[in-house]
Amino acid sequence: MAYTTEATTVGGRDGRAILEHGKLSLAMALPKDMGGSGEGHNPEQLFALGWSSCFGQAILALAKKHDLDGQRAKVTVAVSIDKDDVSFMLSAKITVALAGADPEKLRALADDAHRICPYSRATHGNVAVTVDIA
DSSP: OOOOOOEEEESGGGSEEEEGGGSOEEEBOOOGGGTSOOOSBOHHHHHHHHHHHHHHHHHHHHGGGGTOOGGGOEEEEEEEEEEOSSOEEEEEEEEEEOTTOOHHHHHHHHHHHHHHOHHHHHHTTTSEEEEEEO
């Protein structure tokens, strides 16, 4: 095991989430779009933060292979939650931007990053994901 972290939440989507050792504590709130106050954070936001950071690291790891400067890459992850007749489900849109980059090289880099990013691998086949370049 390379790394493990732990978080605890009391009160669900309208509660408080705390990382181990109290290093980060967040008020959680149901989004206004879902009937809540929106006066806190929600799991989808935190998932988007983690995924964009992780995907950005995959970009950095692979950029040289594609003759691109990964340090200048910007990764945006939009996470959506929706409901069907049975339950809720997530979807995501990942956008990789790199000013001045050759679009074909950037597309290949984004696709490779999607193959190795742990968040992308964990959601493969379970979450509808699109990967775009800008």
